[in-house]
Amino acid sequence: MNKLFHKVFNNTLTASLFEMLVLGVAACIVVAVCFLTNPKKDMGVDSDGNPGNKDVAESFIKDELVEPEKSELEESKKTGTEESKTEESGTQEGDLTSEYSPFGQFGEKGPHYEYGVYPEKYLVETVLYETMADINHDKIQDYIKVVCYNDKVGSTDRETVELSAIGCYVMVYKGIADGICERKPMFISRNFHLSHSGNGVVCLSKYNGLDYLLFANIYEMQGDAYYDYAMVYLDEEKGILTADSDAVEFAIDSHGHSDWDKLTHREDVIPEFKKKMEPYLEDSEILMCLTMDEELHSNIICFSTQEERIPANYFFGWVWEWTH
Secondary structure (H helix, E strand, O other): OHHHHHHHHHHHHHHHHHHHHHHHHHHHHHHHHHHHHOOOHHHOEOOOOOEOOOOOOOOOEOOOOOOOOOOHHHHHHHHOOOOOOOOOOOEOOOOOOOOOOOOEEEOOEOOOOEOOOEOOOOOEEEEEEEEEEOOOOOOOOEEEEEEEEEOOOOOOHHHHHHHOOOEEEEEEEOEEEOOEEOOOOOEEEOOEOOOHHHOEEEEEEEEOOEEEEEEEEEEEEOOEEEEEEEEEEEEOOOEEEEEEEEEEEEEOOHHHOOOHHHOOOHHHHHHHHHHHHHHHHOOEEEEEEEEEEOOOOEEEEEOOOOOOOOEHHHHHHHHHHHOO
8 A cells, every 4th residue: 555655646746846847947938938029128128228217317328339320521531532621520511610610520530539539538527518409400309418528627617617628528419219319429519628729609509490509709819800600400421511600700900900991890790790690599508608808818618507508698798799
């Protein structure tokens, strides 16, 4: 009887273990299939790799890197067919670029900034301002940040800008979903700093329902002045495109010109120049302004912050007054 009991028990136990093993293998197969069909579900992201939390402040950077496409300028340099007015700005044929400074570069490799190389790694990046706008007109908000680089950080953002030998940049990161953008910048401005060569203004401007970067140079030195502006936007295939631009040159100091009466003066060109710019300034905020009031012999520093957005007319109001 005992032998029969043990035999039945052993057979039952063997069968039970076999069934458990089969069920275990089946469960593993089911889990594997689920993981392969949606491997990121348990990592807080959806099947497209996007974070579940769409909050802009939390989700500016996408995990998968998407390389920005090369601009036509970069391709034309390889073939020797570059026709743009400037090699530095990456703008297309017919665009205006200040003779004192270009706008910046399309993508991360260029004369103004190289990703991971310059500014040097020992320098500290201070983010002065962050905002969102559709700079490439694809109906998806892009991420914009204004940064300053230095080896010494000031007690305030303004002091950090004043101390910076490297200067400040405006960077645009292409938006690819609500609150999600590419890791690498689509556009990097030329650097702004407090020397005359670094002076300039860049604003975020909304005009006719579209967002633009508004670049301007208000340059005065040694009896002459050069003012220009350009409303630019970005295109993945064509690079940096200009929607509108204008420039004027005039003399500002009769003592430095023996032929003063024959020259162009402020009152000859500024009223029309102002008239052209004013529509772009109505709904516009300053991202970075580093320029000089020659009359006061002092630098003007202003930029928007998360606490206070500076309207463009805050600065350009002074410019029009200088012309009186």
